[in-house]
Amino acid sequence: MAVYLEHFGLSQAPFGLTPNTGLYQALLPHDEAIQVLQTALKSGEGFIKVSGEVGTGKTLLCRKLLNEMSDDYQFAYLPNPCLSAEQIHAALASELGLQVDAAASSHSVLESIHHHLIDLASKQRPVVLLIDEAQALSDEALEVIRLLGNLETEQRKLLHVVLFGQPELDERLASQQLRQLRQRITFSYRLRALEKDEVASYIQHRLHLSGYRGGPLFTAASLKMLTRASRGIPRLINILAHKVLMLCYGQGAQQVSVKMVKQAVADTEDAVRPQSQTTWLVLAASACVAVAAAAWWSLSL
Structure with a gap:
């Protein structure tokens, strides 16, 4: 039984890995x-x-x-x-x-x-x-x-x-x-995998059927990151959602943050990891070098 049920007012675990037809949604x-x-x-x-x-x-x-x-x-x-x-x-x-x-x-x-x-x-x-x-x-x-x-x-x-x-x-x-x-x-x-709006509906549907009646549990940014990391695959959505709820409970929080999703993604083998800031800096620096080189080449002609 998930340790966070009481924390979120849930009657059952909404994101178990065992196929549960009671939580089926006709997406x-x-x-x-x-x-x-x-x-x-x-x-x-x-x-x-x-x-x-x-x-x-x-x-x-x-x-x-x-x-x-x-x-x-x-x-x-x-x-x-x-x-x-x-x-x-x-x-x-x-x-x-x-x-x-x-x-x-x-x-x-x-x-x-x-x-x-x-x-x-x-x-x-x-x-x-x-x-x-x-x-x-x-x-x-x-x-x-x-x-x-x-x-x-x-x-x-x-x-x-x-x-x-x-x-x-x-x-x-x-x-x-x-x-x-x-x-x-x-x-x-x-x-096929679920699309962005379907992922949001899938998560909300399972939370509702499991007894959740609070405010939005995911911020727009955290939901976007979870959607991308899961590639819309229901099993990965369940794995990541379960982990972020555990993190949320462990920190005594009532809403899932981007940081929590990042931690869950880092702990999940098949999840798509977000590009780090370092990667973006390297790409930006490479682009600048390429532009500078092109400019030098055109001036030298």
Whole structure:
């Protein structure tokens, strides 16, 4: 539990790293991604892909689907992509509630899955396989998943597959050996980072839902610096915001200063560090030297 909750009148930590659908905000990139997923699933499409940089909210979207659409679909969730073909079949069977003998062959397990999918289809219960961190799947595993997506009746697909992955997934799918899977992806969405106004809204939304009712917690300058340092990536925003609130609490302050953000940025590996005053002085001096040299050269001609 964050030590600063009482200091700011908060009921929960607003900037935890664990994806929390209770703090979800329908900002444009995430709202568009949800709409694409819902449309694709309702259309009965077989393969759907959502890609985005590390920390842009892919796992949060995955959990959002699990929480909000479980009444309409039977979900199977595979958070660990480092699986062999046999392990994928076993994991899917387990997610579907099937009792499978540990010594059973992969073919036998697949047959059990197939029959169960047909049974669920007859009950109007579509099955959706959600795979997180899909960029880490081996080529063999991707081929297994493609073949699972081939399970169908004459009227419909028996299994819908949603791949959540980093941009490396897009690069891999562009390769010649994965063209069969690439051609089966009918809907895709690329999550972008948040823009400046979205970052401010994101922070305010999370603070409000967490119980904050005070005045502006960030000055305009400190918010601008945090936005730049985080590059609009929600996970980095959370890391930096959590650290500056700890600094604020430690100093007994009620508002985040630029100095606090600088300290948080210096302590965060992936944050963009502001250019120091020394750097600007060096650049200015270099510019002056260049101008002087140009002037001397023109006079000497």
